[in-house]
Amino acid sequence: MLKIKNLQAKVDDKEILKGIDLEIKAGEIHAIMGPNGSGKSTLASVLAGNPGFEITGGEALFEGKDLLDLAPEERAREGLFLAFQYPVEIPGVSNMTFLKTALEEIRTHKGLPPLSAKEFMQLLKQKQELVELKTSLVNRSVNEGFSGGEKKRNEILQLAMLEPKLAILDETDSGLDIDALRVVAAGVNKLRSEQNAFLVITHYQRLLDYIVPDVVHILFEGRIVKSGSKDLALQLEEKGYDWLREEVVGG
Amino acid sequence: MSKDEHLLSTLATNEYDYGFTTNIEMELAPKGLNEDTIRYISEKKNEPEWMLEWRLKAFKHFLQMSMPDWQNFPMPEIDFQGISYFAAPKKNQLKSLDEVDPELLDTFNKLGIPLEEQKLLSGVAVDAVFDSVSVATTFREKLAEQGIIFCSFGEAVQNHPELVKKYLGTVVPQTDNVFAALNAAVFSDGSFAYIPKGVRCPMELSTYFRINSQNTGQFERTLLVADEGSYVSYLEGCTAPMRDENQLHAAVVELIALDNAEIKYSTVQNWYPGDKEGKGGIYNFVTKRGICKGKNSKISWTQVETGSAITWKYPSVILKGDNSVGEFYSVALTRNKQLADTGTKMIHLGKNTRSRIISKGISAGNSHNSYRGQVSIHASAPGSRNFTQCDSLLIGDRCGAHTFPYIENRNSSSVIEHEATTSKIAEDQIFYLNQRGIDTEKAVALIVNGYASEVLNKLPMEFAVEARKLLAVSLDGSVG
Numbered sequence: 001m002l003k004i005k006n007l008q009a010k011v012d013d014k015e016i017l018k019g020i021d022l023e024i025k026a027g028e029i030h031a032i033m034g035p036n037g038s039g040k041s042t043l044a045s046v047l048a049g050n051p052g053f054e055i056t057g058g059e060a061l062f063e064g065k066d067l068l069d070l071a072p073e074e075r076a077r078e079g080l081f082l083a084f085q086y087p088v089e090i091p092g093v094s095n096m097t098f099l100k101t102a103l104e105e106i107r108t109h110k111g112l113p114p115l116s117a118k119e120f121m122q123l124l125k126q127k128q129e130l131v132e133l134k135t136s137l138v139n140r141s142v143n144e145g146f147s148g149g150e151k152k153r154n155e156i157l158q159l160a161m162l163e164p165k166l167a168i169l170d171e172t173d174s175g176l177d178i179d180a181l182r183v184v185a186a187g188v189n190k191l192r193s194e195q196n197a198f199l200v201i202t203h204y205q206r207l208l209d210y211i212v213p214d215v216v217h218i219l220f221e222g223r224i225v226k227s228g229s230k231d232l233a234l235q236l237e238e239k240g241y242d243w244l245r246e247e248v249v250g251g
Numbered sequence: 252m253s254k255d256e257h258l259l260s261t262l263a264t265n266e267y268d269y270g271f272t273t274n275i276e277m278e279l280a281p282k283g284l285n286e287d288t289i290r291y292i293s294e295k296k297n298e299p300e301w302m303l304e305w306r307l308k309a310f311k312h313f314l315q316m317s318m319p320d321w322q323n324f325p326m327p328e329i330d331f332q333g334i335s336y337f338a339a340p341k342k343n344q345l346k347s348l349d350e351v352d353p354e355l356l357d358t359f360n361k362l363g364i365p366l367e368e369q370k371l372l373s374g375v376a377v378d379a380v381f382d383s384v385s386v387a388t389t390f391r392e393k394l395a396e397q398g399i400i401f402c403s404f405g406e407a408v409q410n411h412p413e414l415v416k417k418y419l420g421t422v423v424p425q426t427d428n429v430f431a432a433l434n435a436a437v438f439s440d441g442s443f444a445y446i447p448k449g450v451r452c453p454m455e456l457s458t459y460f461r462i463n464s465q466n467t468g469q470f471e472r473t474l475l476v477a478d479e480g481s482y483v484s485y486l487e488g489c490t491a492p493m494r495d496e497n498q499l500h501a502a503v504v505e506l507i508a509l510d511n512a513e514i515k516y517s518t519v520q521n522w523y524p525g526d527k528e529g530k531g532g533i534y535n536f537v538t539k540r541g542i543c544k545g546k547n548s549k550i551s552w553t554q555v556e557t558g559s560a561i562t563w564k565y566p567s568v569i570l571k572g573d574n575s576v577g578e579f580y581s582v583a584l585t586r587n588k589q590l591a592d593t594g595t596k597m598i599h600l601g602k603n604t605r606s607r608i609i610s611k612g613i614s615a616g617n618s619h620n621s622y623r624g625q626v627s628i629h630a631s632a633p634g635s636r637n638f639t640q641c642d643s644l645l646i647g648d649r650c651g652a653h654t655f656p657y658i659e660n661r662n663s664s665s666v667i668e669h670e671a672t673t674s675k676i677a678e679d680q681i682f683y684l685n686q687r688g689i690d691t692e693k694a695v696a697l698i699v700n701g702y703a704s705e706v707l708n709k710l711p712m713e714f715a716v717e718a719r720k721l722l723a724v725s726l727d728g729s730v731g
Binding site for chain 2: 109
C-alpha cells in the first residue's frame with residue numbers, strides 16, 4: 001500500500017528526515033516510536049503533504065501512485081488520512097458541515113453519489129457511537145472549545161466517517177487519560193480490516209497495549225534504526241531511549 | 252433561490268408592464284441636472300405640487316453642499332451634469348450573452364442562475380414575456396386583506412399622500428448629506444410599505460414582488476412605516492451580480508417603527524464591482540436610517556455587501572423610544588480593487604435603549620475594507636447599553652482592513668463595550684481541511700462562512716443559503 005524509499009525532508013533549512021525506508025501492506029498496523037525530535041511527526045506531515053516541509057530526496061508510492069506529486073487534498077481523496085496531533089479549531093463551521101463536505105469530496109472522487117441527508121445522519125450516528133462522542137459536539141464548531149480528549153475522539157470520528165485506506169495516527173495518545181485512550185483504541189480496532197492499514201506514531205508503549213502492531217519501527221535522528229515485532233516496543237519501554245542512543249552511536 | 256423566487260424575480264423584472272419605460276421616452280430624457288430636470292421627472296411621474304416643491308427644495312440644498320471628505324478612500328470625480336436622471340438604465344442593450352464579461356457569466360453559472368435571468372441581469376435583451384401583473388397582484392391582494400400597503404413609491408405618492416407627507420424625510424433629512432439631497436431631488440422610484448397597528452406581516456416583503464424594480468436602481472427611495480405593535484421583515488437586493496449602465500447609485504432608505512413595532516431589514520448587495528482593475532464598477536453611496544420612534548420598538552439591519560467598486564453605507568438607528576433596540580449585523584467582503592467604507596450609527600436618545608453591532612469585514616486581493624461606526628449615548632438615555640464586535644479577516648498580503656469607531660457616552664449609568672479583532676486565515680486551518688479532501692478554494696469558503704456565520708444566521712433562511720453561496724463564489728481565485 002505504501003512504499004517509502006530513502007525519503008528526506010527538511011524544515012527551515014534543518015534536515016529532519018535523513019532517508020526513511022518503510023513498506024506497509026494492506027491489513028497491517030505499523031508503529032513508529034522514537035524520542036522527541038527524532039522526526040516522527042515530520043514523517044506524518046510529509047506523507048500528508050504539509051506545505052511547511054520541503055522534500056529533499058527519495059520517493060513515496062501510495063497504491064502505486066507517486067504520493068509526493070499529489071496535492072494534500074488529492075492524497076486525502078486517494079485514501080490517506082492523518083489524525084492530527086494538534087487538531088485545528090475552525091470557528092463558526094459546524095462539525096457536521098465539515099464532515100459532510102469532506103465526505104462528499106471523497107465520495108465524488110470515488111465516483112459515488114452524495115449521501116442523502118438521512119443517510120448521512122444515520123452514518124454519523126453509527127460512527128459517533130463508535131467513538132462515544134456526544135451529539136452536542138457534532139453540532140458545535142470544529143474542535144472549538146473541545147477538551148484535548150474530545151479533539152482526539154473527533155479525529156477518530158472523522159477517520160471512521162471517511163474510511164481511508166491508510167490512516168496515520170500522530171501521537172493520538174498524547175494528552176489522553178486511560179479511559180479516553182481505551183475508547184480511541186477500541187474505535188481503531190473496530191475500523192481495522194484486511195483492506196486498510198494504520199501507521200501509529202507514538203512516544204509511549206502504552207497505546208500499543210490496545211492497538212497491537214504487526215511491526216514496530218524505531219526512528220532516531222531522522223532514520224529508522226530498528227524494526228521488529230511488538231516486543232521491540234516493550235524492550236524500548238523497559239530500557240528507555242538512552243539504550244537506543246548508546247546502541248546506535250556505539251554500533 | 253427557490254424555483255418560486257426565481258420565477259418571481261424573473262417575472263418581476265420585466266420592463267414590459269411598467270408604463271413609463273418606453274424607448275422613446277428614454278431617449279428624450281435630458282442629461283444634466285437643473286431645476287428643469289426635476290420638473291421634468293416630477294411631471295413624467297404626474298406628481299402633485301407638494302412633491303415637486305419638496306424635490307426643488309432638496310435641489311437647493313444639494314447645490315450648497317459639498318462632497319464628504321472623511322471616508323477612507325479618495326472620492327472619485329462624479330460629473331453630476333453627465334448623468335441622465337430619468338430611468339434610462341437599459342439604453343445600451345447588448346444583443347447576446349456573448350457580449351457580456353465572461354467572468355460575470357462564470358459567476359452566474361456558479362450561482363446557478365437560469366439563462367434567461369442571466370440575460371436580464373447582465374442587460375441583454377430578453378425575448379421571453381411573462382405576465383408579471385397577475386403574480387404581483389396576487390401577493391398585493393393577500394397583503395391588502397390585512398391592511399398592509401406595499402407598492403412603488405410613485406404609487407404611494409398618488410394613492411397615500413397623507414402617509415408619504417407625514418413620514419418622508421423625517422429620518423433622513425434632505426440636508427443629511429450631498430447624496431441624500433441629490434436623491435431627494437431626483438429619485439426615480441422605490442418602495443413604500445405601511446404595516447397597520449398590530450399586524451404581523453405574513454410574508455417577507457421583497458423587491459422581487461414589485462414590478463420593475465430593475466429600472467429604479469439608480470436613485471431609489473424606500474420608506475417603511477411599522478405602526479404600533481406591528482412586525483415586518485423586508486428583503487432588498489439579489490445575490491446575482493447586476494450590471495448597470497449607471498455608475499452612481501445613491502439610494503435612501505427610511506424606516507419608522509412606532510410603539511412596540513419591529514422592522515427587520517435584510518440586504519444582499521452585489522452590484523457589479525468592475526473588472527479586476529475596478530473599471531466599470533458601481534459607486535454605491537447609500538443613506539439608510541431607521542428611527543425607533545416608539546417605546547419598546549426594534550429595528551434590525553442585516554447586510555451582506557460583496558459588490559460595487561465603492562461602497563459608502565452606514566445603516567443606522569436612532570433609538571428615540573424608551574427601551575427600544577437597534578441592531579446592525581454586517582458582512583462586507585472586498586476583493587480586487589474594491590473599496591468599502593461601511594458601518595453604522597447607533598444614536599441613543601431614549602431611556603434603557605439597547606444596541607448591538609456585529610461587523611465582519613473580509614478583505615482579499617488589493618481591496619480596502621473599513622468599518623466606521625458611531626455609538627452615541629446621550630444624556631437623555633440613562634441605563635442604555637451598546638455592544639460592538641468588529642472583526643476583520645485578511646486574505647493575502649496586499650489588502651487592508653481598517654476600523655474607525657466613534658464612541659461617546661454622556662451619562663454614567665450607560666455602558667458601551669467594544670471588541671475588535673483582526674485575523675488572517677491560518678495555513679494550518681487550510682491544511683487541516685485539505686487533509687480531509689477539501690481543496691483550498693472550498694476550504695477558504697468554509698472558513699469565511701464560519702467566520703461570518705453569526706451574521707448570516709440573522710438572514711431569513713433562504714437568503715442566508717444564497718448569501719453563503721455568494722461569499723464562496725466571491726472568493727474564488729482569491730487565494731493561492
